[in-house]
Amino acid sequence: MVELAIAGGSGQVAREIIDALLATGNHNITILTRNDTPANHDLPGVRWRVVNYNDQNLLVEALREIHTLLSFIQPLSDPEGKIQKTLIDAAIAAGVKRFVPSEYGSAGTIDMPWWSGKERTREYLRQVNTKSKQKVLEYVLFQPGLFLDYLAFPYKTSKHIDPLQSIFDFQSCRAIVVDGHEDAIMTLTSARDVAALVARAVDYQGRWPEVGGISGNRMSVAQIIATGQGIRGRPFTIEKVRLEDLEAGVLKTSWALGKRHHSISEEQANNVATTVSIGILLSSSKGAWDVSTELNQLFPEYEFDDMEGFLARVWDGKS
Known part of the structure; x- marks a missing residue:
């Protein structure tokens, strides 16, 4: 033990x-x-x-x-x-x-x-x-990208992690993208897979890699939206924002993240929602969410939740 x-x-x-x-x-x-x-x-x-x-x-x-x-x-x-x-x-x-x-x-x-x-x-x-x-x-730095579970918002898909809204809003069939950066890569991994891979890594007897990338699904922004449109059976409303506006701290959209993280107070919520939206959009355009695959390589037998199948089950029969 x-x-x-x-x-x-x-x-x-x-x-x-x-x-x-x-x-x-x-x-x-x-x-x-x-x-x-x-x-x-x-x-x-x-x-x-x-x-x-x-x-x-x-x-x-x-x-x-x-x-x-x-x-x-x-x-x-x-x-x-x-x-x-x-x-x-x-x-x-x-x-x-x-x-x-x-x-x-x-x-x-x-x-x-x-x-x-x-x-x-x-x-x-x-x-x-x-x-x-x-x-x-x-x-080891465990880096799984964005929790895939957040794309199921407002439905809870894990035992403990609460639903959280992202720039991909499958419920309202809309998304925010950086104009000209639709090919930016993002990694999305389910909470179940993250927990399973961390448990395996803790048991691992060999030397840990210093970076422990956990890559469940590696997709471009355009592919994530296309997957969402296929699952939801309708086109998404896409709001495009300019990189220079984001760099200036300005978010020119008709909506922003509404559900606050449990660690953020209600008083902070509005400012933080804008800051987080801008930060995720900017950082994704610069490759920050394209995580590596060290733990995938360490445990090649592990089968990850596929994004399309995972979300199809969530949204099946929902209007």
Whole structure:
């Protein structure tokens, strides 16, 4: 049995992956929490340990005997990456062998300021290993692109991850695209596949790749829209935006993302919706969502959810 610790274990992505890890029966899992009564305290087969993420000494004690530490610290709550830096330092001091930072999205972070902490964490992980003659902490960046489940909005297709609207609105048969960048590539992977591949990677005995791309479906923006039109049986209304407007922070569309992420307050919602729409459009046009395939290659026998089949089942019989 491998000793695992989970930081930020109450989040939706964390819950999906914890379920997959528990299903293997291969791990003793300790969830680090800031709260005496965590929201998911009823999880069978896990231990809970209250920690202060700002106290490195206490974190070191909590991580003694831990082999692998997975972080699900929400980047929006740690924009400078300070919590994850403290976790990394504590993990090294405690003798943790493997670390997984909070990623689970795009490969690049360009034009997505809400993920600025990710880039700081990536750089810090590179630094701690280059300062030593040998690798002091093995790590992997799990990058699955966009959750395929979001294209099922408003229908829930996973146990824990809530529906979230994207620039591809299958419900209303519409999409927002950057004019002239319809060939931009995006990767879409279901939550089920992400959790399954992460669980396999945690069990993997060989050396982790530093970048762990998980590519369920790799498609151009135009192909995603064409797939949606075929599934929904009608043409999509396409609103095209200019790159220069987006670069200036202007979104000239009749609609934007409406459903807010659970980590965003109602007061922040309007501004964040515009910022996220602009950021995803800009970053996709620059290749940020075209993730690599390291975990596909590591587990070639795994069969991913096909986008067309997955969404056809969701939208079958719906007007």
